[in-house]
Amino acid sequence: MTSSSKNSTSLITKMYSHIYIEKEAENYPVTMRIKGILKCSEIIEITHYKDVFNERGQDFLMQKNRPKLILAVKRENLIYKGSPMCNSFGYENFYYTSCVMNCPYNCEYCYLQGMYPSGNIVVFVNIDDILESAAKLSKQKPFICVSYDTDLLAMEKLLGYAGEWIEFCRQNPEITVELRTKSASFANLANYAAPANFILAITLSPDEIIDLYEHKTPKLGRRIEFINHAVKAGWKVRICLDPVLYVRGYAQIYRKFIDDVFAKINARDITDVSFGVLRLPKDFYKRAAKNGVKTELFAYPFADDSQGATYSKQHAENLRGVIYGGLLEYMPKGKIFE
Amino acid sequence: MNISYLTETENADFLSEFALRYPSCANNADASKNKNGLFIFISHTQMSKTPRMPRQPGAVFLINKITNPSSGNSRYPEILFRHPFNESGISDSEIFALYAAAERFFERKNIHFFICPADTENIKHVSEIKKWAQIRAQFEPDASHFRQNAAELTQSERDTAEKVITQLKLTQTQRHDFLRCLVNCKLRGGFPEAEISEFAFANPAGKKERSAVYDKLKQKLNFIDY
Ligand code: SF4
Numbered sequence: 001m002t003s004s005s006k007n008s009t010s011l012i013t014k015m016y017s018h019i020y021i022e023k024e025a026e027n028y029p030v031t032m033r034i035k036g037i038l039k040c041s042e043i044i045e046i047t048h049y050k051d052v053f054n055e056r057g058q059d060f061l062m063q064k065n066r067p068k069l070i071l072a073v074k075r076e077n078l079i080y081k082g083s084p085m086c087n088s089f090g091y092e093n094f095y096y097t098s099c100v101m102n103c104p105y106n107c108e109y110c111y112l113q114g115m116y117p118s119g120n121i122v123v124f125v126n127i128d129d130i131l132e133s134a135a136k137l138s139k140q141k142p143f144i145c146v147s148y149d150t151d152l153l154a155m156e157k158l159l160g161y162a163g164e165w166i167e168f169c170r171q172n173p174e175i176t177v178e179l180r181t182k183s184a185s186f187a188n189l190a191n192y193a194a195p196a197n198f199i200l201a202i203t204l205s206p207d208e209i210i211d212l213y214e215h216k217t218p219k220l221g222r223r224i225e226f227i228n229h230a231v232k233a234g235w236k237v238r239i240c241l242d243p244v245l246y247v248r249g250y251a252q253i254y255r256k257f258i259d260d261v262f263a264k265i266n267a268r269d270i271t272d273v274s275f276g277v278l279r280l281p282k283d284f285y286k287r288a289a290k291n292g293v294k295t296e297l298f299a300y301p302f303a304d305d306s307q308g309a310t311y312s313k314q315h316a317e318n319l320r321g322v323i324y325g326g327l328l329e330y331m332p333k334g335k336i337f338e
Numbered sequence: 339m340n341i342s343y344l345t346e347t348e349n350a351d352f353l354s355e356f357a358l359r360y361p362s363c364a365n366n367a368d369a370s371k372n373k374n375g376l377f378i379f380i381s382h383t384q385m386s387k388t389p390r391m392p393r394q395p396g397a398v399f400l401i402n403k404i405t406n407p408s409s410g411n412s413r414y415p416e417i418l419f420r421h422p423f424n425e426s427g428i429s430d431s432e433i434f435a436l437y438a439a440a441e442r443f444f445e446r447k448n449i450h451f452f453i454c455p456a457d458t459e460n461i462k463h464v465s466e467i468k469k470w471a472q473i474r475a476q477f478e479p480d481a482s483h484f485r486q487n488a489a490e491l492t493q494s495e496r497d498t499a500e501k502v503i504t505q506l507k508l509t510q511t512q513r514h515d516f517l518r519c520l521v522n523c524k525l526r527g528g529f530p531e532a533e534i535s536e537f538a539f540a541n542p543a544g545k546k547e548r549s550a551v552y553d554k555l556k557q558k559l560n561f562i563d564y
Binding site for chain 2: 017018020042044045046047051052055056057058059062063066248296299300301312314
């Protein structure tokens with residue numbers, strides 16, 4: 001039984017006001033680390049993370065604004081085969097892992113809101129088990145994405161997981177790891193030397209989109225600065241324009257954005273660029289609508305294809321044309337992935 | 339906003355009656371009736387009789403975990419709002435059952451259970467909790483600004499839409515679809531008054547033609563370039 005005193009300054013609970021900890025997760029180093037950092041959070045012991053995460057009737061959007069942490073042990077599916085909805089960049093063996101479920105950022109188009117019943121963040125504390133099962137794949141020379149269902153770099157101060165994957169790359173040179181992020185804090189990487197098999201995939205969006213839809217994420221200027229820092233320090237950088245969104249004035253917005261980005265970043269320093277128009281798992285709408293997500297983003301006609309749902313053919317092609325055409329002016333064809 | 343809480347006597351009466359009536363009372367409840375209200379349950383506990391309750395005297399606790407001691411199952415009340423109280427878990431089968439019943443009447447984020455040890459000044463606690471509940475209830479609309487408000491059609495927009503619906507004799511499904519399409523247009527750039535007005539005078543003959551006109555209308559709405 002736990003109890004503690006509280007002072008109320010604002011009525012919304014602060015970030016990570018509560019930490020739910022599986023009994024089994026208690027003694028892991030990352031659990032100790034988190035408890036050490038979040039000293040004022042209420043600690044609640046749980047049996048299984050699903051008892052909290054999968055509860056019925058949760059308010060996803062309110063939780064997303066001030067998420068609670070759930071610390072758990074991942075018992076199965078430590079590593080998954082990559083989804084055909086995602087780009088494998090030509091790698092035959094494409095995998096991804098989820099050491100964290102949910103993300104501290106709050107993008108309105110995020111597919112996670114249709115995937116998870118909760119806006120709270122689950123951290124799997126047995127990172128060593130996940131690294132170990134990734135290492136077992138080394139003979140396949142795989143490509144592993146480690147930050148799909150979250151933004152590991154944005155949580156680096158709390159978890160240190162990006163650092164774990166960087167070290168992992170050093171010890172497993174035949175495995176290529178991609179860490180995708182919208183974070184802009186180079187300080188999180190400053191203490192590491194860049195391994196050649198670690199790709200920092202930084203998602204960029206026009207400020208118009210960031211302001212409207214990518215809540216809590218750094219502005220474009222800061223992300224560009226981050227890229228320039230990283231490149232200078234020897235990191236392999238992939239620029240991701242993903243998702244590109246059909247919005248009013250999309251052609252001018254994205255054209256200007258691409259020109260601005262490559263005015264500030266030397267295209268030759270960039271490993272490659274990937275882009276993708278908004279696409280979502282098929283049952284996304286149903287769940288997102290159930291979670292109360294109603295935004296202009298989903299007000300365009302969507303069509304199902306074999307890999308999920310995306311804009312109607314006409315909308316998608318218009319959008320693709322603008323992006324691909326713009327990128328071609330700065331990057332060779334072979335370095336543009338869709 | 340409806341704030342429900344129980345006095346000490348009501349609480350005792352409720353618990354004994356609850357034990358008899360649950361679960362049938364919960365099953366027959368009109369769950370939608372109180373969905374937006376707050377449910378504040380205050381239990382005045384005899385500390386000596388219930389050794390697993392919080393023991394600090396003079397305190398009031400907001401419950402963050404309720405365990406059923408016989409099954410070992412636990413529920414975790416949602417705490418989305420800041421509060422000035424201590425928090426605690428509790429192990430009590432009646433409170434566990436009461437929470438399960440409350441979930442049928444109220445949204446989880448609106449259910450708050452408090453425990454006051456019976457030998458403390460209950461009146462003071464109840465008024466402290468009530469004061470918080472009132473502030474919290476007022477605050478809720480602000481908190482929900484994170485939820486994007488859906489565009490709603492105004493009465494005059496609805497009237498225009500209804501003219502088209504009547505003229506084209508839309509089925510229930512088509513009607514629903516058409517209204518959703520209009521809301522989407524509104525979200526994207528504005529109510530498509532001009533685009534739909536011509537359809538209010540369309541005069542398709544027969545089912546097949548009506549359906550063709552409806553498809554044309556939908557196509558038009560889907561590709562309005564704002
Ligand atoms: S950064 Fe990515 S994972 Fe995080 S909320 Fe945005 S889209 Fe979702």
